Amino acid sequence: MRTAYAFLDIETVPARWREFPHALTVPPAHALLGAANAIKGPPANYSKPETIAKWWQEQTDKTPARAVKWYRGGALDPKRGEVLCIGWGLGTGDPIVLWEATERETLIALQGQLAVWAPEHIVAHGGNHFDFGFLWERATHHRLHELARWFLRVPFRHRVRLGLGDARTVLVDTAELWQTTRESTRSLVGICDHLGLTPDWHDKITGAQVLDCMLGAQDDVVRQHCHIDVVRIQRLWFHHLAPALGLVDPMARTWEHRA
Numbered sequence: 656m657r658t659a660y661a662f663l664d665i666e667t668v669p670a671r672w673r674e675f676p677h678a679l680t681v682p683p684a685h686a687l688l689g690a691a692n693a694i695k696g697p698p699a700n701y702s703k704p705e706t707i708a709k710w711w712q713e714q715t716d717k718t719p720a721r722a723v724k725w726y727r728g729g730a731l732d733p734k735r736g737e738v739l740c741i742g743w744g745l746g747t748g749d750p751i752v753l754w755e756a757t758e759r760e761t762l763i764a765l766q767g768q769l770a771v772w773a774p775e776h777i778v779a780h781g782g783n784h785f786d787f788g789f790l791w792e793r794a795t796h797h798r799l800h801e802l803a804r805w806f807l808r809v810p811f812r813h814r815v816r817l818g819l820g821d822a823r824t825v826l827v828d829t830a831e832l833w834q835t836t837r838e839s840t841r842s843l844v845g846i847c848d849h850l851g852l853t854p855d856w857h858d859k860i861t862g863a864q865v866l867d868c869m870l871g872a873q874d875d876v877v878r879q880h881c882h883i884d885v886v887r888i889q890r891l892w893f894h895h896l897a898p899a900l901g902l903v904d905p906m907a908r909t910w911e912h913r914a
Contacts, residue, residue: 658773659775660746661772662745663778664779664881664888665881666740666880668737669729670729670737678870679870682723682726683726686722689725691718697711727863730866731785733788737793738761739754739758739761739865740752741753742885750885752878758793759797759799762790762797763802777805777824777826778829779888780828780884780887782828783808783830787806832896844858844887850891852891853887861880
């Protein structure tokens with residue numbers, strides 16, 4: 656069965672986060688090391704030994720806070736992070752959240768959805784700069800090559816020639832389609848609030864707070880946030896972007912943006 660549009664949003668966390676339940680107050684050793692390695696040395700214009708020693712002491716004092724920041728940053732780096740869950744919606748239908756016991760099982764669940772529905776368009780907000788690349792790298796890490804091929808961002812003509820994924824699938828980034836003069840206004844929440852597309856229930860967190868919620872055993876809050884973000888993307892696409900692209904029937908399989 657083939658559907659015109661699938662919508663997704665991923666929530667990510669630092670890798671092995673379950674092993675470090677107190678990471679935000681007591682940074683794990685690898686986070687301290689990562690923060691320390693990020694220090695490049697004192698400024699070149701420092702020459703007095705006492706000035707250099709004072710600078711190093713200041714950096715040492717700041718290391719725990721920097722380690723927490725470094726650890727949190729792993730959620731944005733597919734080499735240091737992992738997929739926690741995936742919001743998945745088909746057309747205008749109510750989204751589901753794919754969330755299994757391990758990252759690999761969650762990715763396999765997504766692979767199953769793609770195999771069944773074979774969407775002509777996979778739509779995500781900021782997908783070209785985060786979701787698509789993160790999924791490609793994590794799928795490749797787990798040797799889920801069938802899944803990875805769906806998110807390999809190469810020109811459409813090369814996808815056809817190489818037979819990558821489903822050659823007819825187009826990856827759509829709604830953030831790039833939103834025409835604005837300020838990067839700050841590309842936020843999904845900001846755009847939807849501006850257009851009056853905010854869902855009818857309250858989203859309690861942002862993506863930056865997912866790790867805090869998981870460490871606080873608030874899985875339901877994360878699940879709701881992931882679900883709401885997919886609803887936002889669906890509403891943005893069908894209510895505004897699809898009509899702006901000239902799709903009289905936004906469900907029609909007519910958009911051929913395949914550079």
